Amino acid sequence: MVEKDVFSVSGLNTWYGEKHILRDVNLAIKERCVTALIGPSGCGKSTFLRCLNRMNDLIPDFRMEGSILYRDMDIYSRESDPIDIRRRIGMVFQKPNPFPKSIYRNITYGLEIFGIKDRGVLDEAVERSLRKAALWDEVKDNLHQNALTLSGGQQQRLCIARAIAVSPEVILFDEPCSALDPVATGKIEDLITELKRDYTVIIVTHNMQQAARISDYTGFFMMGRLVEFDITRKVFTAPSNKLTEDYITGRFG
């Protein structure tokens, strides 16, 4: 399998106001793989994830240095448009955040804002996205029911379906299971493994077993630095850094 680099990050430093969050992060992310980012709370892994689709732009005193190439395009250059980047790089958040609308409208929103109104196209996109997110069988008879009536796990899969609907190339997951019970977590994990056939997946997680189960590559962050990045099996069986070993064996964090 020839794996191309989707992202190549070099010399990334970020600040929130005066607070230096990420320090000199260099990293390449492979196409159609699951890359897990682990590390103790406040280590910068979520900040890193949010740099990849420019979600940090929404934070007023955010500042960054360094470059992030997405398939040879510098996403922080003047020419690149955050709207276009976010459409190509979808995101699923920690807490399920469906819109307070029907299941159907949640999924079609991403298409509607790009001017797609054709009922047939929308219907087809709803079914396709819900099937991919393994939610179709549970909701197909209630597509016009308010999304907030779904369970937490269903809401999170709806958010995944919503991200898939606009046909992104990459999906970023920011601790997608931390608000879910083990059964719902299992379903999301199966789904992520399934998704990597079509998408590049990057997932931030607090759960090391989860990283070990579903990812191909793992990056370990600590105090804003990327301490170790390698094939998941290697990180968990033969870490090259003492800090990584201490963290995954539960000595701190």
Added chain:
Amino acid sequence: MGDTVRTNRTRDMVFFIIALGATFTGLLFLSVLIVDILMDGLGRIDLAFLTSFPSRKPERAGILSALVGTVWIMGLTALFSFPLGVGAAIYLEEYARKNWLSRLIEINIANLAGVPSIIYGLLGLSIFVRTLDLERSLLSGALTLTLLILPIIIISSREALRAIPFSIREASYAIGATRWQTIYKQVLPSAMPGILTGTILALSRAIGETAPLITIGALTYVAFLPETIFDPFTVLPIQIFNWVSRPQKAFAINAAGAIIVLLCIMLLLNSIAIYLRYRFQRRIRW
């Protein structure tokens, strides 16, 4: 030891009685007022009272021109103040950077909400009536009341916008929506019941205002209906004020009748606001 407990319990009881008394004092005076007004005015209200112009003969006088004037003024005020207030709230809440300038604007708006209404009347007189030469028209009156309630609408709309969780905005941006799409399609629809509630409560304050309208020179005796927004007008509170100041007892009864009509309109506006808030709370659980 036992004494302290007993003293504490007595104090507790005393405070309870004082608080209860305070509540009932307010309610008592309000009920006396309402009963008094109802006894005086209820018998006076009939179709002729609602459809007659004011007259020198109290038994033939009605509130038609005042009622129509109030409806006009309220409609125009809502038309001007809603888009301006909501627009300002959207700017301050969604676009403005949080710096000293936005804080200064914020403090000023909060202060403006507390400025006495007669000051707004003087402002309206000098800007709309004199400088813009709009005379003592419906337009001048509505614009003056717009200035008066604008701060209230801005403040309540900002609160409604702030109540929409950031995660909804994030979800919208993450899918590739622009700022305006996020506001227009996600934030505003969810905030709308709250915004409408605030607007209606602001309007129900404007409906009772007399001082600013008298200041800009609204008429007290109007025996015609305004046909355009440039025509002179009167409103219910001014008509009431006018009748109350007459010596004859019969006019006082007319005033009571007009007060009942005004109270009914206010009650109606407030119940719409309460209904909207109730629906808002039931429908959305984040």
